[in-house]
Amino acid sequence: MTLGGSDKDIPLVILTGPTAVGKTSLSLRLARAIDGEIISADSMQIYQKMQIGTARILPEEMEGIPHHLVAELDPREEFNVVEFQRRAREAIHQIVGRGHIPIIAGGTGFYIRALVYDTDFSEHDDQESYREELKNLLDREGKEYLHQELQRLDPEYAATVHCNNTKRVIRALEYYHETGEKLSAHNAAQAERVSPYRFACFVLDMDRSALYDRIDRRVDQMMEEGLEEEVRSLYEEGLGRSLVSMQGIGYKEFFDYFEGSCSLEETVEQIKKDTRHFAKRQLTWFRREKEVIRLNKEDYPDEEAILRKMLEILEEKGITAIDDRQV
């Protein structure tokens, strides 16, 4: 990176919102308007061979705008926040180096926050063995036991995580084991972080029931486009349901169907329901993000008007093309 100043000079535009609200289409307009490149903040679109179910943009639809973190990983590989941070940071630096503006577009709120506030996840060597040990402990002694253990080591964190949430309890225990530090203390420190970027984060939203209708229709459309075949070929490749990629909505629901324990119709309904639930959770997440600009589709006549509003805000924040500033 050869930028003259500090990272504070790096502009970053984020476009997020619930699934199916119309981020992709708006992101293209935005990229064209500000000479940007798009970085996907989506935990599933990163996987190859998962085109239909993730509603990923097709290369021919990109209109020549570079897209990053899209179809880069084999579905067998694991993707997580830290990996996202690594790849996204790298992409940002490349984009800025070309004199373009990085646009983060996607709906995984956790990833976006981790990137924007540069959250430190204290890397460690993958010690799967200890996690296995904890899982065994869970099976043998029960979730109450694990939670009590956490209560002893990190009471503050234990107080915030429900005993049924074994996934989080295990992570906290693992964290303590590996770093000797309490996760609660680490989290508290991370919460103080100020973003190193000059950013604007837009949350696109629309009327809830209209959104749910769109979701239902989009799932039907995916089925028409051949979602079943897409997932079947992954299934026949031997991908298991425990893979991160196979936990994606529109994929995980098919396993029961392929194994004969539910009908295709039930599968489709389940996908719709899971997607609606997901959208709702996303909205809950964005609602509590402080430095966010909400754009409700109902408040604008069309996409063009939303774009104009966004450009206006970017102008105010001084987030514009950076080529002349940098040389």
Added chain:
RNA sequence: GGCGCAGUAGCCAAGUGGUAAGGCAAUGGUCUGCAACACCAGUAUCCACCGGUUCAAAUCCGGUCUGCGCCU
């Protein structure tokens, strides 16, 4: 027209005299290396309607309405 069965939250549903289980949905929330994950919390002053019996009725009795089945 007659007989029988049924009518409990948006849906499914338990409860058959003692003060409305549960599930799904909807809604709100948590979230710091699995996040399209995992997890949590509410939600019927009221049981189709009207009247009666009783200290007490969603629960018993009568009537009305609606649905389903059978008979004519």
